[in-house]
Amino acid sequence: MTVDTTGHILDVRGVQKRFGGVVALHDVALALRPGERHAVVGENGAGKSTLMRIVAGILAPDSGEVLIDGQPVGRGATAALDAGIALVHQELSLVPELSVAENIDLGNCPTRYGFVRRREQREHARAALAEIGVDLDLSEPVGRLSVAARQFVEIARAVARRPRVLILDEPTATLTPSETSHLLGLLGRLSDQGIAILYISHRIPEIFELCESATVLRDGHLVARPDLADITGDELVDLMVGRELAKDLRTERRERAPGEVVLRARDVSAAKVRHVDLEVRAGQIVGLGGLVGSGRSEIVRAVVGADPRTSGTVELRTGDQEWTPLRSYARAVRLGVAYVPEERRAEGLALGMTVADNIALPSRGRLNRLGVMRHAAMASLAQDVIGRVGLQPPRPRHEAGQFSGGNQQKIVIGKWLAGSPRLVVLDEPTRGVDVGAKAEIHQLVRELADDGAAVLLVSSDLPELLDLSDTVHVVRDGRVVGTLGSQDATESAVMRLAAGKEEQIV
């Protein structure tokens, strides 16, 4: 690619990286001018995060170099930080027990004779938050903040270091539309100050809104470096996936006739959940919309019993006229409840176990004879599920942690397919998942409903929520504040309810 380094603030040349036998990056170059807003795009596993981690000094490349102002950056994350490269992580890297102010100064804390200068620290944090236009209590422990607020603390921490290059890896995955537009505005202002922005996202509209240019990676190779003014979103997606896929994304919506009520939740309350009633029918997809932090995840966790309820009853239809109350979560699983949690890596998968073991785990009750596991049955189940979800590569004996985010999510969903679940609860099933895997996951969700499962879906991705759901309940402050049928569910209708501009009597 370009060798001309004149006027470049960041210059990445000929970077190679292998993990074991797999080439993660092959001869990748990247150059940024001061104030340039540049997107790095590609499917999951294309090498975006690896490239960003190399630029930020977290990983050392096998060959190639990273230059700031034409000077090579030393090894290690600290050297990169000192050179002015700041990374906002995809997976949050804050200390939950420490306060907002302490987290913002983490690793860069003002001290005198080894003692922390609290007042200076607070001033520093206050200034950083003011700069990004976010108002948070400085002494609040970060663990008590919403995921979105934590994301902004993370950004404040990066900005507080006055970086020359700011890297953001999927910063909007957990943000609502209004928070996203706030962030994009902020990034625009920062770039006007001369900070170069490197932006990773799966959300094509955002990329076009913010960035001028893009680097497209596919399987670790640099395939294009288009100016975004010259191409359309569909063309960019085609470059990413290397095939024409954009059209598959919107499959025809199939009309389903919902069956009988399968899940009946009455007056459910829990932490951050206030008196929620819910019904889901067989073959129906019920969506929960709302802002991040509105209590959607808490509602589904209380409904399935993953978190304790303080009041209310939840019943599952287990026969023609037979309703069984869901008292404990383990019992719910045995009765046919499948729950795909929001935190895939923390709660969805045992990353150190094989794909086959992960898939067998929820079905272990059926995969044994007198308490002895049937290994042949486990293997054939794994083969079935892997084929059905299209796991890439299709290796049942690889550890789950070796797969990309999208494929990990396929394992998480796939492990529940085996049991023909009565109720499937999905919390953000496609967060951080590339376009290809996303379409496949949507297809799986539709198939589950077509097969007669009742599906309860939480998603912050509005097009996804509207596309998949037959009915959308909008949640605010832990309550259902409105219900929209598939005809009247539009993005603006959901957002008006979610933001509290309008309330429907339920």
Place this chain on the structure above:
Amino acid sequence: MSTQHLTPAPPPPVAQARTAPPAALTVLSEYGIFIVTAATIVLAAVAVNGFASTANVVDIFHRAAPVGIVAVGMTFVVISANYIDLSVVSQVAIAGVTMLSLGADDLPLGILCGIALCVLVGLTNGLAVGVLRANAVVVTLATGGASLGVLSLVTSGTIYYGSSGGLVDRFGHTRLGPFPLVAVSLVVVAVAGWFLLSRTVFGFSLKSLGANRAAARLAGVRGGWTVTGAFVVSSLCCAAAGFVLASISSTAVATMSNGYDFSALAAVIVGGNSLFGGRGSVQRTMIGVIFVSVVANILVLVGLPFAWQQLVTGSIIVAAVALDSLSRKAGIR
């Protein structure tokens, strides 16, 4: 690392297997102990006088048996999460003393009471750690210390003797061909432990809990009860070890199993079971038992004092723990 290449080649070699740790480290942490053990044995056979004799090999197993049985139980506790059971010293002594003191008149009663007391300690540990989520080190240190205190008070240092020619005594001195029954008992317990851990739903649930507690729970595993089960398995092994240890010398005293916590843990760790939970097997523990016993045997044969044995065993554990942590670090981004 799969060796199956029978399936048709998958689509383009995807850049997805991105977490593979350095190959050398993987091999070292996975198979290093087998190589080291084999090398040690070969070296000792050549260089150490008296090592390669049948009598000595049988003696190694004989000495390894009681602590090896404890280590098999400890494996379950370690794999269920990063837990350890430090109350094994007390449990083995309680079992041994109970079996010989009560068993002097009525052996089945003595054995039954020994098992029951151990299970009581195991249940307490399991419920406190598994259900109430208390810290395993503190809980087992406390239950072990308290129960050993009670045992010392009650026995006030008395040494109990098995009746000559009684079952306990005979068990300790009977041979199956060249093999002492004591050594055979270790193999029997190890096979039972292997089956329980690698072949049953309980073992599968236990491993998944150790690998990711939250994910296992969300897959419907009842974490508290499964962890309790692990501690109970440990206490059953302690009861067996107490019987075996008492039978070897036909005596039992409250201090009979001093150091068993450390030695059993050494075998578990040196065998390559991860202290972080989730990974490991009884086979690995057995390799650890063999290695630690062989090294101890060599030191005795060479004539090094006990202090040196402790130093060497300690150093081996430090090396094994460091390797475990290193391989975990390399495997996780």
